[in-house]
Amino acid sequence: MVIDEEHAYRAVSARDARFDGCFIHAVRTTGIYCRPSCPAVTPKRRNSQFFLTAAAAQSAGFRACRRCLPDAVPGSPEWNLRADLAARAMRLISDGAVERDGVSGLANKLGYSERHLTRVLTAELGAGPLALARAHRAHAARLLIETTELSFADIAFAAGFASVRQFNDTIRMVFASTPSDMRGRGKAPVGTPGRIVLRLPYRPPFDAAGLLAYFRLNALPGVEEVTADSYGRTLSLPHGEATVRLTFPTDHVLCSLRLADMRDLGAAVSRVRRLLDLDADPVAVDTFLGADPVIGPLVRETPGIRVPGSVDGTETLLRLVAPYAGVPLQVPDGTLTHLYSAGDHPVTEAVASGRLVVDVGRSIEDLTEELASLVGNEVADEVAMRVLGAPDVLVLPEGSRHLASHGPEWRPWRSYAGAHLTRKAATS
Structure with missing residues (x-):
């Protein structure tokens, strides 16, 4: 994606929080990068530089603003709108794929060589997979520093750093601060x-x-x-x-x-x-669907609707087609006593053998085509919508199937149109 810098600068000048997480605003004169809504004085246009990711800003030598905490924002909806290699890689990096399997493992999951993957991500996002993963680790570390009482050694391990030294160096480079200083600025830990x-x-x-x-x-x-x-x-x-x-x-x-x-x-x-x-970007969704004569009244009644997603692609698929068979937790948590597991089903066997992979690294087209031959088009579409966050998949409740002909008018937000109709059916 290419950033329209003039529009981006206008968003920064207006301190428009709708763009937080969609791009990064860096200031050449201070060496700091911010979220678009940062309350600091807006710099001159010639001193502004824009990046798609915090990792790209970090790679260019900028450090995170202490005032607006630009990493503590919603992620970009772009990674759900796009289904290309860069978007698939970003979803897997956010899930910790590089920390678990390295860049080679990430490339293998995506079906490309390390060299090609690095070239594509650098060209598209301004940073390679290692830099993107480092930004992800820094964000996880900041959360733990400011909201827990864990030791810094434990935080370094939990966030995926190879050593405490690497952890300290990254925190200083990204946030221009030390872990001790950040903990002092953070709010008191909460929880038990x-x-x-x-x-x-x-x-x-x-x-x-x-x-x-x-x-x-x-x-x-x-x-x-x-x-x-x-x-x-x-x-x-x-x-x-x-x-x-x-x-x-x-x-x-x-x-x-x-x-x-x-x-x-x-x-x-x-x-x-x-x-x-x-x-998600609910303003964009609501503005578009709100003008539709069929969906518009529902949008005005329930703004900000979300499409329920998935914490595990395999689970989401099997819940739609296979009987439930729970596995007891080693340590129950109140009424939460079991992990999800599925009973015997041909799809269960395909997943267990590795022939079928249902995760955020799949493309919408490949996953739906593979699933359609196993479980039918309707299940394939719902899995793509919930697992991949696909915003333009039309899944209608039983009583609204007659509205399928309106689908083309709801592009590119058909998933949200279906969510409105499903919500209406559940409450009527």
Whole structure:
């Protein structure tokens, strides 16, 4: 994606928070990069430089603003809108693929050579996979420094750094600060022993009630718990089991995690954000769909709707086609007692053998084509929408199938049009 720098500068001048996370604004005279809505005095146009990612700004020698904390923003909705190699790589990097498998493992999952992947990411995003992963580690480390009482050695390990020295060097380079100084500036840790509590940002408006209604309708006892104002569930993460409990204050999501292995923090946060569709741009969606004669009244009634996503691609697929068979947690967390597992089914065998991979690194076209031959088009479309965050997949509830002919008029936001109709069907 090419940044329209004139429009970007106007957004910075207006301190428009809708663009936070969509691009980075760097100031040549100070060497600092900011979110577009940073309250600092707007620099002259000739002193401004724009990047798609924090990693690109860091690679160019800029450090993060201490005032606006540009890494503490929603992610760019661009990675769901795009289905190309760069977007697929970004989704996997956010899930911790480089920390777990290295750049070679990331390239193998995407089906390209390391050299080609690095060339594409550098050309498209201004930074290669190592730099992008380093920015991801720095963000995870900042969260842990400012919101937990973990030792810095434990934080370095949890965030994916190879050593405490590498951790210290990266924090100084990215934030122009030391871990000790950052902890002193941070808010007092919250939560209880054994849990990490984080604030997850999003772009308002945000229809939390609609998400809770969806989770309540589809909840599996032991795996999920839904109350009037909260959602909890078990997670199967790369290094162990976990549980998460989510509540919804006015301007953020409060996320309480219990992890068996701290290295899973980044993956857990990334998956929860995808589950809640927190990186969406609701203003863009609502502005477009709000003008439609069919969907418009629903948009005005429920602004900020989100498409429920997925914390595990395989689980999402199997819940649609296979019987449930739970696996007990080693350490239960109240009513959260089981990890999801599926009973016998041909798709279960395909996943177990490695012939079928359902994760965020897949392209929409390849995944839906492969799934359609196994489970049919409707299931394939729903999996693509929930697992990949595809914004333009039309999945309609039973009573709204007659509206399928309106689908072309709802592009490129058909997933959200379907979400509005599904929400209406569930409450009527």
